Amino acid sequence: MAVVAPGVAVVSSVPMGTGRESSVAVSNGQKDVKVASSTFQGAKEILTPETNVLVPAGLGKVEDFAKVDVKGKYALISRGEINFSEKVENAIKAGAAGAIIYNNAPGLIQGALTDDGSVLPIGVFMIEQTVGQELLRVIGTGKQVTATLQTVATDYSAFDGTSMATPHVSGVVALMKAANKALTGAQVKEILKRTATPLSPNSANELGAGIVNAEAAVQAAIDAK
CATH class of the missing domain: 1.10.10 (Arc Repressor Mutant, subunit A)
Known part of the structure; x- marks a missing residue:
């Protein structure tokens, strides 16, 4: 190894309109706050903003979803123990309208949810660890928290490697x-x-x-x- 250079989440130009950025805003009924986010290949694109209630669903295991009602709502899931695709599959089976996965380490990551290029029926976004933990805390006080999700078409996209x-x-x-x-x-x-x-x-x-x-x-x- 001689030298290294930036290679994580580097923004690059792409054919016009083919780039995608994620947009996540959260609210506890007072004001919307946009938070850093990423999305996943294979997730449904939400080109028109959609707002829904957030429901904590633990690690996204089958037994976690058995304890909560996420039908028609957004599942708030922690990264860890099982892979992303399994978490999302469980969310879909539980009737969730979308999934937000918060990291279990600093920063954000990207990835693919399907291996064959197919698209899942719900949007899936990632937010940072500290944001997810704060949302859990607020929900734990009895307040209702909502999230607004959108996939924004752009002329740029971030790549790794x-x-x-x-x-x-x-x-x-x-x-x-x-x-x-x-x-x-x-x-x-x-x-x-x-x-x-x-x-x-x-x-x-x-x-x-x-x-x-x-x-x-x-x-x-x-x-x-």
Whole structure:
């Protein structure tokens, strides 16, 4: 490993109108508050905002749904123990109109709910751990909490993986070569490693010299003339 670059939830342009963003707003009867969210491939797209009551459904197991009435409502489910598709399948069987899964760790994740490209009959969204825990607390006080869900069509979409990290490095290299066309491949690699911002922990060299630093790399390329 030489260097690393951003590769999680990187926003990229896509054919016009084909991108999708998730929108989740919650309310305890006072005001709507939009919260950070993501959605899943294979979930129903809700292009027109829909509002419904939230009902806590534990980890989304069969026995969790047996304890609550989610028919026509949104199931609020914790991530963990069973996979997302099983949680959502159980929600559908219980008659839920939609599902909101809150993370069991900081941040958000994305994924697919079906393996064959099929689309499920309900929308499924993810919210952050702290938000989900606060919603549970409020519901536990006896207040009714609602959520408004929407899938927004955009010209952009967020992606994960080396397909996103590689363009970051390629872009930095292009800037370096623009600043100094005489640089060899070996020089480019040496500069990228020397100017990278170190990351830790990195005891097994999983992160190489660190994350690429465009400004420092370009300046070093200029200085190498």
